[in-house]
Amino acid sequence: MNLNQIHNVYFIGIGGIGMSALARYFKAIGKEVSGYDKTPSILTNELIESGIAIHFEDNITLIPSHFNPSNTLVIITPAVPKAHLEWNYFLQNDFQVKKRAEVLGIITKDTFCFAVAGTHGKTTTSSILGHILYESGADVTAFIGGIVENYNSNLIGTGKTITVVEADEFDRSFLHLHPNIACITSMDADHLDIYGTSEAIEASFIEFADKITDKNNLFITNELSIEGVVCAVNQEATFKAFNVRIQEASYVFDVQTPDEIIKDLHFGLPGKHNLMNALMALAMAKTFGTPTEAIAKALMSFRGIRRRFSYQIKTPHLVYIDDYAHHPTEINAVHQAVRELYPNQKVVAIFQPHLFSRTKDFADDFAKSLSQFDQVLLLDIYPARELPMEGITSQWLLDKMTNENKKLVTKKDLIPTILATDATIIVTIGAGDLGEMVPTIKKALYERI
CATH class of the missing domain: 3.90.190.20 (Mur ligase, C-terminal domain)
Structure with missing residues (x-):
C-alpha cells in the first residue's frame, strides 16, 4: 500500500491512545483525518481542538461523502464489534481497511525503526527514547501509548527517517513491525484471553526477538532467557546502572557502558522500574550513536507521562x-x-x-x-x-x-x-x-x- 496515494484517513475508535497518535501523525503530514468513537473523552476533545472531525454515533451518513475507496485508508481498533455499521460499510464498499498495527508496520518499514516490547514499561521506555532522539536533533517520529508531559501529545516529532514505536504484544500486533533496534522490558503473563497460556506469550516474544538478526541491537533485562545485550540496575550487565541515590525526590546514578562510565545522570521519575526504563532507552540511544551529553540532558529534562505516576x-x-x-x-x-x-x-x-x-x-x-x-x-x-x-x-x-x-x-x-x-x-x-x-x-x- 502506498501512503502517498492516500489523501484521507478515517479511524473507527479514534479516541484510543494508540489510534490517536496515528491520527495526529497523519494530520501532521497533511492528510485529511476524521473518525468515530463510542464516547467523548479528554483525548477526543484534544483531537477535535487540533482540527480533526470526530462523531460519536455509529452512522454511515456521518462519514465524509468525498471519502472513497481510491483515496481513503480506514484504520480500526481491535475492540470494534463485528456488527459495527460503519466498519461493515467500508468492508462492503472495498475500502482499504487495516488494523493500527498493520499501519504502523507500513509507516515504519522504510525507516530506521526502534521497537520497544514488553508487558510493562513500553510507554515509558519509548517516550524516554523518543525524547532523547528528538532532543538530540534526530529526524524522528515517536508513536507513544501515553501523553508525554513534555509535548502534551502522544506523538513526538514528525521526522521521516527514524521511528520509535511500542511493540504491542496484544493480538500479536508487534509481529507486523520491522525493527532495526529493539528491547524487551519484561515478559510477564498478560492477555491470556488472547494467548491462552504464558508459554504462548513467551513464544510470541521470541518470534519478535528473531526479527533482530544482530543481537547487539536487542536489549533485554537479566531475567529474560533470550539472547541479547543485558541491561540491569546494581547487577553485572553490559549496560549497568549503579551508585543509585535519591536527591530532592529524583534519582542520580552512574552508568557503565561497553566503552565508558557516565557519571551523575539525573532522572526525575520515581520507582526502580522507571530507572530500568531509562537505562534501556539510554542503551538503545548509545548504540545508535547519540552523544552522551545529549542523552544526559534529555534524561534530566524528561517530565514523564500523563497517568504514569x-x-x-x-x-x-x-x-x-x-x-x-x-x-x-x-x-x-x-x-x-x-x-x-x-x-x-x-x-x-x-x-x-x-x-x-x-x-x-x-x-x-x-x-x-x-x-x-x-x-x-x-x-x-x-x-x-x-x-x-x-x-x-x-x-x-x-x-x-x-x-x-x-x-x-x-x-x-x-x-x-x-x-x-x-x-x-x-x-x-x-x-x-x-x-x-x-x-x-x-x-x-x-x-x-
Whole structure:
C-alpha cells in the first residue's frame, strides 16, 4: 500500500491512545483525518481542538461523502464489534481497511525503526527514547501509548527517517513491525484471553526477538532467557546502572557502558522500574550513536507521562498521584515508588480493575498487590471490550484481599469517600475510565486543603 496515494484517513475508535497518535501523525503530514468513537473523552476533545472531525454515533451518513475507496485508508481498533455499521460499510464498499498495527508496520518499514516490547514499561521506555532522539536533533517520529508531559501529545516529532514505536504484544500486533533496534522490558503473563497460556506469550516474544538478526541491537533485562545485550540496575550487565541515590525526590546514578562510565545522570521519575526504563532507552540511544551529553540532558529534562505516576497534587500535607497500572506487577511498582518516596505515611489506593478476564486470571496477585496499601477503595470492573463473566466481580476480588481497611465503592460515592479518609497519600490506579474522573477528584481535594 502506498501512503502517498492516500489523501484521507478515517479511524473507527479514534479516541484510543494508540489510534490517536496515528491520527495526529497523519494530520501532521497533511492528510485529511476524521473518525468515530463510542464516547467523548479528554483525548477526543484534544483531537477535535487540533482540527480533526470526530462523531460519536455509529452512522454511515456521518462519514465524509468525498471519502472513497481510491483515496481513503480506514484504520480500526481491535475492540470494534463485528456488527459495527460503519466498519461493515467500508468492508462492503472495498475500502482499504487495516488494523493500527498493520499501519504502523507500513509507516515504519522504510525507516530506521526502534521497537520497544514488553508487558510493562513500553510507554515509558519509548517516550524516554523518543525524547532523547528528538532532543538530540534526530529526524524522528515517536508513536507513544501515553501523553508525554513534555509535548502534551502522544506523538513526538514528525521526522521521516527514524521511528520509535511500542511493540504491542496484544493480538500479536508487534509481529507486523520491522525493527532495526529493539528491547524487551519484561515478559510477564498478560492477555491470556488472547494467548491462552504464558508459554504462548513467551513464544510470541521470541518470534519478535528473531526479527533482530544482530543481537547487539536487542536489549533485554537479566531475567529474560533470550539472547541479547543485558541491561540491569546494581547487577553485572553490559549496560549497568549503579551508585543509585535519591536527591530532592529524583534519582542520580552512574552508568557503565561497553566503552565508558557516565557519571551523575539525573532522572526525575520515581520507582526502580522507571530507572530500568531509562537505562534501556539510554542503551538503545548509545548504540545508535547519540552523544552522551545529549542523552544526559534529555534524561534530566524528561517530565514523564500523563497517568504514569502522575502528580496531581504535591503539597507537604497531601499528595495525589494518578497511575494507569492495570496488572499486579505494575501495582507493585507503584507501591514500591510510593513507599520509597513517602515512608511512614498512610496511603489509600483507589483501584478500578480493567477487564473481567484479567481480573479472573490474576485475582490472587491483584489481591496481594492491593493488600500492601493501608486502605483500598475498589470500583466495579471496567469491561472495555468484554462481556461480564459469571462470578468475576469486584466484591469477589475484595474478599480475597487481606487489608483490614478495604471497601467497595460506586463512582457516585467515590469522592465523598476519598474526602473522608485521613490518608496523606492518595493514589488512583487503573486503565479504565477512572482517568476521566481525575480532574474532578483533584478539584475536590484542592477545595479541602
